[in-house]
Amino acid sequence: MSAKGTLRRNKTDIQKHLCGDYRLILNKVIEKNLITEREYNNLKSINKEDVEGHVVELVDKIMNKGEKCCQSFLNLLQTDEDVETTFPELKDIRLNDTCLLPEPTQACSADNDDVESKRQNKEEQYQLNSQPVGLCLIINNENFTDGINRSGTNKDAESLAKVFSWLGFRVLMCTDQTKDQMAQVLKYLASPRDQSQPEEFNFKEWFGTGFIDRHQAPVHGDAFVCCILSHGKQGVVLGVDREPLSIKQITRTFKATDKSPLTGKPKLFLIQACQGQQIQPGVLLQDLEDDDCPSPFIPEVADVLVAIATVEDYAAIRHKTDGSWFIQSVCQQLKEGCQRREDITTILQRVNDEVSQKEASSKPGAKKQMPEVRFTLRKRLVLSP
Structure with a gap:
């Protein structure tokens, strides 16, 4: 219907x-x-x-x-x-009788074209078959050593935990991490043979309606999500000690290797942090070939997506109670788009559009925000509830 x-x-x-x-x-x-x-x-x-x-x-x-x-x-x-x-x-009320994304009509007789089409679709999409789908790590920096706190960040952490738990991920959180602590926890999750005990990182795990202490060792699945909520500057996020950790170092920690459990699997990084101090103004709109040769090798920086709350040089906006524009939009668009089986880049494009339309001032166009998405994904990534 x-x-x-x-x-x-x-x-x-x-x-x-x-x-x-x-x-x-x-x-x-x-x-x-x-x-x-x-x-x-x-x-x-x-x-x-x-x-x-x-x-x-x-x-x-x-x-x-x-x-x-x-x-x-x-x-x-x-x-x-x-x-x-x-x-x-x-x-x-039965509101879901309509198919959120219509399934293609199958011919009565399956022929070779149908089989080939299904095979190609499978090859063009990351296969997420593990239970749970994978790990979602949230680094939530609220209380900084200089006494300046990030009010509203817990709302973002809770929203992320709810939506990624709904999508089948095991959700872990570390709070108030210094630069070195952030680097260590990322290295721990990226290194399958790391002998460190999970207790050292004070992981909390999302369980039903809140975070609880949990010391069960993390095990990777078919995808990995890393959400970092902190202050930041151009190209970096800050630990609670105000020391910078570069976004490049964060993603490179998870580069593909022969021994990495995440090689060939999608890795998403969602970063809520300013990339500068400038306030971004609005502008009034006046008017509305490569060789196709398969290879058993992939680049070491493949299969990564980084979505940052704002383009470089500019501030990212966060409400003290309701959370940040970017993270709240990501969570809402995931809830809507994943039910329609949209791929992650389509969903994040909607986030870009939604955040770009928000106003942070009573004067239209005075304070705007534009998120940025960049990726080396080789296939479509479709997350399903």
Whole structure:
């Protein structure tokens, strides 16, 4: 069934539940750009309508915008944490009858072309078959030795833990690491024969709804994710001792070797840290061949993706309560895009777009942020819940 058909079939129940907090759902749809600023203002100020009337107008507006908008609205109802908490009854409504990413229709008779197509698709995508899928390490630097703390970083750590646990990863966290401690824990996870005991690194592990002390040795799977939440400067992240660790050194620690358990496997680095002190302004838009020869060898820096909160020289914005623009967008876009079986680069492109549209000042265009993604992935990386 189409998204619009699903929305139409469940329209009465959806409207009944959304009446519980109309302002919240209205703010959510404008955040996701499902309606324009003008439509938002009109819906917010309808006269002679009760709350139910406002909700009816909103849902009708969404349905009139077509299939794509309806699908985005259904995704919002199913994946947004605030919506899930405020409207728990929505779980009882069958909103997932529509296929978030339609499966290709198979011919009645399987021929050689079908077999070859499946083989090529498998070769072009990283295979994630291990249980758990892999390790997700979060380095969460909040309390710095100079007394300057990073308020809001725990919200980012929790959001990352929830989404990567949902995606099948074992999530470990180290807090308040110096530059040397960060380097040591990364080396430990990259070196299969390292004899250090996990207790030395004070790992905490995400378990259900929070982090607990855990001393079970980490074991790699088919993918690795490293999230670093800290202060930073151009090309580096800072330990809590204000000493710099270069992003290049971080990624090179996991370069492919004959003995590495991660050789040939995807390695993602998500970095929430300033890359300078400048505030990035906005600009008003005026108008809207290689040999195909397989080889048994891969470059040692292959299979890496680095996503940084901001381009070099500029600051990254973090709310003291709600967390950072970048990490919160990453987590939300993962929840939405992974259900549609989108690859990671497509999802992070949406993050770039979403963060770029945010405003950090009452004056439009005065304070902006532009994340940066660079990668040497050789295949599509699709993470699934």
